[in-house]
Amino acid sequence: MDKHTKKPLVIAVTGLNAIDSPGPGVAVIRALREGLDRELRIIGFSYESLEPGIYMHDIVDKTYQIPYPSAGIKALFERLNYIHAEEGMEIIIPNFDAELYNFIRLSDRLAEIGIRTFLPNIEQLEARDKINLLKFGKKHKFHVPEDKVINKAEELNKLAEDFGYPLVVKGKYYEAIIAYTIEQAHKAFYKLSAKWGHPIIVQQFINGTEINIAALGDGEGNAISIIPMRKLYITDKGKAWAGITLEDQELIDLANHFVKATKWKGGFELEIMKDAKGHLYIMEVNPRFPAWIYLTAGAGQNQPATLVKMALGEKVAPFTKYEVGKIFIRYSWDHITDVKEFQHLSAYGEL
Amino acid sequence: MITQKLIYERPFIKKMNAGLMNKFGTRTEFQALKYIDGVSVKSLLAEYGSPVFVLSEKQIRRNYQNAVRSFKTRYPKVQFAWSYKTNYINAVCNVFHQEGSWAEVVSGFEYRKALGNGVPGNKIIFNGPDKHPEDILLAIKNDSLLHIDHFDELYSLIELCDTQDKKPRVAIRVNMDTGVYPIWDRFGFNYENGQAWNAITKIIGSGKLKLVGLHCHIGTYMLATSAYAIAASKLCELATNCKNQLHTPIQYLDLGGGFPSTNTLRGAYLPGVDTVPSVDDFAEAITSTILAHGFKQDELPLLILESGRVLIDDAGYLLGTVLANKRLSDGRRATIMDFGVNILFTAFWYEHKISPAQDFTHHSEDMVLYGPLCMNIDVVRESVNLPLLNRGDNVVVHKVGAYNMTQWMQFISMRPNVVMIDEKGNPHLIRKAETLGYLEMQEETPTHLKSINL
Amino acid sequence: MKLKKNIATSENGFIFNPATGDSFSSNPIAAEILQMMKDGKSSSQIKAELLDKYHVEELQLERDWDDWMSQLKDANLLEQ
Numbered sequence: 012m013d014k015h016t017k018k019p020l021v022i023a024v025t026g027l028n029a030i031d032s033p034g035p036g037v038a039v040i041r042a043l044r045e046g047l048d049r050e051l052r053i054i055g056f057s058y059e060s061l062e063p064g065i066y067m068h069d070i071v072d073k074t075y076q077i078p079y080p081s082a083g084i085k086a087l088f089e090r091l092n093y094i095h096a097e098e099g100m101e102i103i104i105p106n107f108d109a110e111l112y113n114f115i116r117l118s119d120r121l122a123e124i125g126i127r128t129f130l131p132n133i134e135q136l137e138a139r140d141k142i143n144l145l146k147f148g149k150k151h152k153f154h155v156p157e158d159k160v161i162n163k164a165e166e167l168n169k170l171a172e173d174f175g176y177p178l179v180v181k182g183k184y185y186e187a188i189i190a191y192t193i194e195q196a197h198k199a200f201y202k203l204s205a206k207w208g209h210p211i212i213v214q215q216f217i218n219g220t221e222i223n224i225a226a227l228g229d230g231e232g233n234a235i236s237i238i239p240m241r242k243l244y245i246t247d248k249g250k251a252w253a254g255i256t257l258e259d260q261e262l263i264d265l266a267n268h269f270v271k272a273t274k275w276k277g278g279f280e281l282e283i284m285k286d287a288k289g290h291l292y293i294m295e296v297n298p299r300f301p302a303w304i305y306l307t308a309g310a311g312q313n314q315p316a317t318l319v320k321m322a323l324g325e326k327v328a329p330f331t332k333y334e335v336g337k338i339f340i341r342y343s344w345d346h347i348t349d350v351k352e353f354q355h356l357s358a359y360g361e362l
Numbered sequence: 363m364i365t366q367k368l369i370y371e372r373p374f375i376k377k378m379n380a381g382l383m384n385k386f387g388t389r390t391e392f393q394a395l396k397y398i399d400g401v402s403v404k405s406l407l408a409e410y411g412s413p414v415f416v417l418s419e420k421q422i423r424r425n426y427q428n429a430v431r432s433f434k435t436r437y438p439k440v441q442f443a444w445s446y447k448t449n450y451i452n453a454v455c456n457v458f459h460q461e462g463s464w465a466e467v468v469s470g471f472e473y474r475k476a477l478g479n480g481v482p483g484n485k486i487i488f489n490g491p492d493k494h495p496e497d498i499l500l501a502i503k504n505d506s507l508l509h510i511d512h513f514d515e516l517y518s519l520i521e522l523c524d525t526q527d528k529k530p531r532v533a534i535r536v537n538m539d540t541g542v543y544p545i546w547d548r549f550g551f552n553y554e555n556g557q558a559w560n561a562i563t564k565i566i567g568s569g570k571l572k573l574v575g576l577h578c579h580i581g582t583y584m585l586a587t588s589a590y591a592i593a594a595s596k597l598c599e600l601a602t603n604c605k606n607q608l609h610t611p612i613q614y615l616d617l618g619g620g621f622p623s624t625n626t627l628r629g630a631y632l633p634g635v636d637t638v639p640s641v642d643d644f645a646e647a648i649t650s651t652i653l654a655h656g657f658k659q660d661e662l663p664l665l666i667l668e669s670g671r672v673l674i675d676d677a678g679y680l681l682g683t684v685l686a687n688k689r690l691s692d693g694r695r696a697t698i699m700d701f702g703v704n705i706l707f708t709a710f711w712y713e714h715k716i717s718p719a720q721d722f723t724h725h726s727e728d729m730v731l732y733g734p735l736c737m738n739i740d741v742v743r744e745s746v747n748l749p750l751l752n753r754g755d756n757v758v759v760h761k762v763g764a765y766n767m768t769q770w771m772q773f774i775s776m777r778p779n780v781v782m783i784d785e786k787g788n789p790h791l792i793r794k795a796e797t798l799g800y801l802e803m804q805e806e807t808p809t810h811l812k813s814i815n816l
Numbered sequence: 817m818k819l820k821k822n823i824a825t826s827e828n829g830f831i832f833n834p835a836t837g838d839s840f841s842s843n844p845i846a847a848e849i850l851q852m853m854k855d856g857k858s859s860s861q862i863k864a865e866l867l868d869k870y871h872v873e874e875l876q877l878e879r880d881w882d883d884w885m886s887q888l889k890d891a892n893l894l895e896q
């Protein structure tokens with residue numbers, strides 16, 4: 012449709028925490044505002060009261076707090092129903108890993124009330140989970156770091172032989188320690204098992220260059236957009252501070268292969284490690300747009316806007332080119348607001 | 363003259379901060395639960411005291427029928443056996459037996475309880491590592507199914523048979539790697555290292571026992587349906603080998619229990635109601651594996667399930683009362699209930715959902731819920747957001763039907779009444795609160811300690 | 817037990833402490849009490865009014881009053 016239709020397109024977006032370890036929401040919204048040729052009303056969904064996007068009224072038209080994922084599907088659906096009655100949302104774009112499970116489980120019921128999403132299914136979501144990644148890689152012939160789930164420290168000796176040093180010793184939920192000797196590995200094992208319990212995951216260490224790929228799948232095996240990027244500089248949390256688009260057919264082939272193998276639907280990010288032999292290891296698959304997604308718009312493949320078109324049922328042909336050598340540099344910006352806005356949001360859950 | 367006074371609520375301020383506060387998050391816990399199966403919570407408390415366990419017969423039957431339907435619509439031969447340790451109050455057991463369930467027991471007293479309830483001996487499965495010789499003899503006499511746990515038991519059973527003219531019907535419990543850790547390898551015979559096969563050949567070689575089944579129970583509150591598919595396929599493999607190599611067809615495969623109830627585990631991020639697979643999902647994984655294994659139609663083994671918690675957890679409620687409110691040294695609010703981990707043992711691993719039993723205003727507060735025991739571990743919920751509760755207010759704890767009424771401790775206070783609401787909505791007392799007399803019934807005081815003089 | 821002078825309260829029950837930057841929300845009865853405290857009423861005066869207006873036992877109110885004071889103290893809203 013066109014910009015002459017009166018009613019703006021209402022899109023809800025999460026991840027408004029544009030802070031030092033940013034959520035992608037604000038970047039997604041900027042891309043949407045630039046890439047869609049019609050008037051938009053952007054609804055922000057926030058979990059916390061100080062997510063910067065909430066207070067940036069030229070980015071987000073109205074924000075509603077939504078329940079934490081841990082409150083469950085029922086609580087979320089009730090809240091979305093309330094917001095829907097106010098706003099008449101057409102599309103929701105969730106941007107956090109932790110909330111995806113709930114939104115995916117709700118997608119059919121959302122569709123019934125007229126809200127579209129463009130998300131992978133639960134099987135796809137789980138296949139790329141940390142603990143399943145090795146199996147997934149083996150099945151589809153991707154390079155992924157070898158890992159083994161262990162319950163006894165004695166098993167470390169054999170793994171050290173198989174994987175070589177250093178070993179990455181990972182806790183069940185969080186934390187990873189890099190061990191260069193068997194003593195360090197044992198220490199890491201006991202420390203992490205005391206903290207997080209069993210099992211412990213031991214992973215092969217891959218040395219190389221880190222590359223990220225943002226891509227968009229149509230759910231039928233076609234990659235509609237693929238943009239590879241290398242971080243030029245990182246913060247002390249390992250987040251990109253600046254990054255540059257790359258030209259490398261192997262990276263594009265890898266992402267294409269991934270989408271074909273998984274029939275991925277929606278946006279995702281591949282974290283790649285290119286080792287000395289030039290092998291491309293998939294280290295992690297993030298099931299949503301990355302925080303640097305605005306670079307895809309800057310490079311000529313606006314992924315968020317394209318996702319919206321697909322969610323609305325438009326057939327979109329795969330992009331064929333993008334600008335190489337485009338750089339993003341992230342900067343911080345002190346936005347001024349008043350305590351009244353903070354209080355209002357905190358008390359009423361909307362602003 | 364009567365003036366209409368306003369409803370009072372204690373004054374209360376709440377700091378607004380960036381992270382913690384989110385009253386849009388936990389709304390679902392904020393529904394007063396005033397009736398259980400049409401019976402008012404307040405009337406139950408008035409009649410049976412506080413705290414009190416309440417079980418819904420309707421819900422138990424519904425759970426059982428749904429589980430049976432999930433399996434029977436996928437597989438022709440299915441039998442459930444009620445796992446006594448989950449809840450062995452006779453009224454509860456008999457609801458299951460009326461529905462057609464056999465009994466699964468793990469001790470001599472549970473075995474006799476099942477007999478006492480009228481379960482025919484040949485419909486009792488006797489599991490566990492601790493079967494006494496006199497229990498075993500009784501079970502042999504009654505033609506019960508003996509599930510052998512370890513080699514020592516196997517040898518002593520073979521020995522016992524010398525004195526018997528009957529061939530006991532036996533199965534072995536098998537443990538295995540199903541991709542879920544830790545492996546429960548302390549029970550039964552291991553599959554991967556050949557122990558299980560070794561035990562099978564010994565049983566058949568002895569000529570004194572009749573091997574009729576294969577059993578496993580791979581864990582409890584299992585979240586992966588794939589683990590059951592693996593377990594079923596390993597048992598099928600053993601069964602085929604028994605038939606082909608030892609000419610002993612296996613009559614049944616017992617996949618044990620372990621299906622999760624919809625409680626939320628402590629520390630889990632997402633609530634149980636949203637994440638645990640349904641009985642249908644497990645049924646699909648198990649039955650499709652067995653059906654695909656290649657048994658001939660007339661040789662399909664009977665499929666036995668020993669489900670416990672999934673059949674009864676959500677049929678049980680614990681009703682209790684607020685004893686006191688406190689503020690802790692760090693400013694957090696603490697509410698002390700008249701029940702604790704002594705009778706709500708499962709508070710150690712579940713974040714039980716708790717509802718107020720009366721109307722309340724929309725203000726809520728994060729609080730710690732403590733039990734009444736004089737010990738630090740007596741925590742019902744580490745952190746829960748609830749409406750402001752006053753002394754004397756009542757709450758309902760949800761999904762407490764499994765394991766609490768068997769693992770409860772008589773510590774500091776007595777075990778309370780247990781009530782079952784029948785399908786017509788009539789409450790019945792099914793286990794009386796313990797009394798001092800009951801407690802002291804088993805005591806013997808030596809004569810020289812009978813009198814004191816203070 | 818007096819409220820700090822510069823505490824800002826709003827009709828909706830919001831409280832802002834300019835000295836610390838903290839914000840608070842309150843339930844209606846708390847907002848009402850705060851207003852009375854700001855108006856300079858003594859605690860016995862306030863309690864009497866509450867007993868008059870609300871359905872509450874004196875003993876209960878007394879207990880909650882102590883808790884109320886400790887909340888205000890924790891929140892740094894009282895004059896030292």
Ligand SMILES: Cc1ncc(COP(=O)(O)O)c(C=O)c1O
Nearest residue numbers: 445579582619620668669670671
């Ligand atoms: C042998 C056996 N069968 C069945 C059960 C019942 O398990 P659940 O309540 O997890 O279904 C248990 C419980 O520990 C068990 O040990």
